[in-house]
Amino acid sequence: MAVLLTGGAGFIGSHTAVEIINKGYDVVIADNLYNADASVIDRIEAITGKRPAFYQIDVADKDRVRAMFESEDIDAVIHFAGYKAVGESVEKPLDYYRNNIDTALTVLEVMKEYNCRKFIFSSSATVYGTSDKVPFVETAEELGCTNPYGWTKFMIEQILKDTAKAHPALSVVLLRYFNPIGAHESGMIGEKPNGIPNNLMPYITQTAAGIRAQLSVFGNDYPTHDGTGVRDYIHVVDLAKGHVAAYEYSLKNEGCEVFNLGTGIGYSVLDIVKAFEKANGVPVPYVIAERRAGDIATCYASTDKAAEKLGWKAEKSIEDMCRDAWNWEQGEWSK
Ligand code: UD1
Numbered sequence: 374m375a376v377l378l379t380g381g382a383g384f385i386g387s388h389t390a391v392e393i394i395n396k397g398y399d400v401v402i403a404d405n406l407y408n409a410d411a412s413v414i415d416r417i418e419a420i421t422g423k424r425p426a427f428y429q430i431d432v433a434d435k436d437r438v439r440a441m442f443e444s445e446d447i448d449a450v451i452h453f454a455g456y457k458a459v460g461e462s463v464e465k466p467l468d469y470y471r472n473n474i475d476t477a478l479t480v481l482e483v484m485k486e487y488n489c490r491k492f493i494f495s496s497s498a499t500v501y502g503t504s505d506k507v508p509f510v511e512t513a514e515e516l517g518c519t520n521p522y523g524w525t526k527f528m529i530e531q532i533l534k535d536t537a538k539a540h541p542a543l544s545v546v547l548l549r550y551f552n553p554i555g556a557h558e559s560g561m562i563g564e565k566p567n568g569i570p571n572n573l574m575p576y577i578t579q580t581a582a583g584i585r586a587q588l589s590v591f592g593n594d595y596p597t598h599d600g601t602g603v604r605d606y607i608h609v610v611d612l613a614k615g616h617v618a619a620y621e622y623s624l625k626n627e628g629c630e631v632f633n634l635g636t637g638i639g640y641s642v643l644d645i646v647k648a649f650e651k652a653n654g655v656p657v658p659y660v661i662a663e664r665r666a667g668d669i670a671t672c673y674a675s676t677d678k679a680a681e682k683l684g685w686k687a688e689k690s691i692e693d694m695c696r697d698a699w700n701w702e703q704g705e706w707s708k
Contacts, residue, residue, distance in 0.1 A: 384565070386402070401427075402414065402425045411429070447489055448491065491624070500549060503516065509672065530547050547629065547630070550612060554607070555610065563707055604672050611689050622683050635676060
């Protein structure tokens with residue numbers, strides 16, 4: 374019996390593959406390598422000593438998904454596959470809606486054919502929209518999203534809630550990630566942004582490495598302790614372990630549950646810059662720039678539900694996140 378990770382060669386998927394294998398479960402990865410590298414499979418094997426089965430397929434291709442289910446004994450699916458760049462989603466909404474929703478529906482339909490009943494979904498804190506009621510609690514009123522990428526997460530959550538209601542034997546877990554950063558401490562897997570990074574930590578590591586001249590801090594007039602935006606940064610290895618906990622939860626529970634995966638702690642952009650400089654002894658030159666459209670002042674998780682029901686809590690510190698992100702940036706594997 375294996376756990377299928379769609380998008381399992383990507384940033385969060387590859388770290389999750391490592392943690393699931395380390396817990397003794399078999400892993401199958403399906404990835405079209407649109408935003409990932411085939412060598413990630415070798416690296417997962419190098420870290421864990423076990424090679425996951427790998428299918429280079431687009432999971433919107435139903436025949437190929439069926440063929441994979443035919444060849445493998447798949448017990449559960451963790452669905453990471455999807456486009457994830459917020460700005461790009463504003464420019465190409467149809468591509469985002471088509472790809473993200475199609476992949477989710479196709480995998481669900483094939484699961485139904487094969488009576489596979491556990492589905493864990495890679496959702497995002499973006500579904501809390503522009504709410505200013507922090508910490509974000511899973512029961513918060515749904516206010517909508519600020520961009521098409523976010524809406525695809527929101528819509529897939531709705532599809533899953535409806536599907537779980539119609540099929541009570543299903544176990545669906547919706548995981549709302551806060552801001553995953555860092556990398557595996559081996560330095561062999563990490564985040565490899567396409568082109569100029571949009572997210573804060575990859576921009577910081579590339580600035581520290583001299584690839585970018587300086588970081589632009591988007592706004593210093595937010596109602597936060599230093600005026601810069603506050604987020605809940607979580608080490609990707611902690612996040613990956615949250616998926617193991619969610620998988621084990623799905624073995625024992627039916628229905629649909631939603632969990633935040635965050636630390637519950639908010640750090641500002643300047644807190645992160647300072648923590649990075651301190652942890653690694655390298656300067657991060659920055660300038661204050663205009664606010665970025667669509668950003669909110671403060672976002673951090675309520676972690677009570679995940680602690681209580683999943684028995685999971687993030688353990689790594691902001692220093693660990695900064696150190697591992699820099700270790701990855703400097704190593705040969707990120708090139
Ligand atoms: C963004 C997305 C979110 C997505 C997440 C992970 C938006 C509104 N949200 O979260 O949907 O799930 O990425 O991919 O885009 N910052 C700078 N300078 C930079 C980059 C970022 O100051 O060059 C600031 C931002 O203004 C923000 C913080 O750093 O305050 C974090 O930004 P980022 O890493 O892009 O994540 P989010 O915007 O929180």
